Amino acid sequence: MASPLPVRDGVGATRLHVPLRGDWPTIAAYMIERFFHLDPQRLLVRFDRGEIVARDGRPLARDTPLGAEEFVWYYREPPLEREIPFEVDVLHEDRDLVVVDKPHFLPTTPGGKYLRNSALVRLRNLLGTPELTPIHRLDRATAGLLMFSARQETRGAYQLLFENRAVRKTYEAVSARPAGWDAAAFPLVYRNHIRKNRGEVCVQVDAAREPNSETLIEVLSADERVVHTLLHPHSGKMHQLRVHLAALGLGILNDGFYPVLLPEAPDDFARPLQLLARELRFTDPLSGEPRRFVTRRSLQEAPRR
Known part of the structure; x- marks a missing residue:
């Protein structure tokens, strides 16, 4: 399945499968529970910025209901990485x-x-x-x-x-x-x-x-x-x-x-x-x-x- 987002700085967008039914009122609510280790408010801000998109590249809102999309794409926020000091x-x-x-x-x-x-x-x-x-x-x-x-x-x-x-x-x-x-x-x-x-x-x-x-x-x-x-x-x-x-x-x-x-x-x-x-x-x-x-x-x- 092709990503609607281009490769950015060498990194491709991440695809997430979202259940079409469940106890979550919105896609955002599901993602907050799925990524429980992240700050919920920070995740909601990413929706507000248009950083989480549907298959056609359309930005999703924080109130997009569960079931509206089966897959969403987004760029992972870069982790704090230890530099590996060897070249390819x-x-x-x-x-x-x-x-x-x-x-x-x-x-x-x-x-x-x-x-x-x-x-x-x-x-x-x-x-x-x-x-x-x-x-x-x-x-x-x-x-x-x-x-x-x-x-x-x-x-x-x-x-x-x-x-x-x-x-x-x-x-x-x-x-x-x-x-x-x-x-x-x-x-x-x-x-x-x-x-x-x-x-x-x-x-x-x-x-x-x-x-x-x-x-x-x-x-x-x-x-x-x-x-x-x-x-x-x-x-x-x-x-x-x-x-x-x-x-x-x-x-x-x-x-x-x-x-x-x-x-x-x-x-x-x-x-x-x-x-x-x-x-x-x-x-x-x-x-x-x-x-x-x-x-x-x-x-x-x-x-x-």
């Missing part, structure tokens, strides 16, 4: 496709406490391309290759590559070397069933169900301190690589989620998660030509060669 590096840009090297700590898209400190917003402003949209995503903690669509007309063709698993993705990770680690066990293919429960930050493994995730794991190098692996995911489940390595006793260095969920703490920019999206390969759906992109980044804890 553009590796490739053409009329349809943008490929970048994302740093650790930077989210792919706005969300939660990050709005302007996201790869999407930074790139829209840097490239002057308000239609820019991510074709896939990386976790905020993960660095490396990220692809964006520059035009709506060709976006679907690139999205289908990922839906059809036609993109060969390669990652690197560095893990603490466990006692008794046996390099002879690799390469190996690891599979399990991963599910994401609503309201939980970590995924769960269900040993009773058929596997829905698969990763080929190879060893690049190792020393007495760490193991450096190359990862080829066949599927793309949330946190898949982190879960699979943790299950093998190779939890990724500086991972606050797996194998143990640690208390939330401010980012320590000196200790990034040692996971990197290293390479993307695919046949371009528009030209039919083979494409290969490789990160310029490296993992600071990898063994020196």
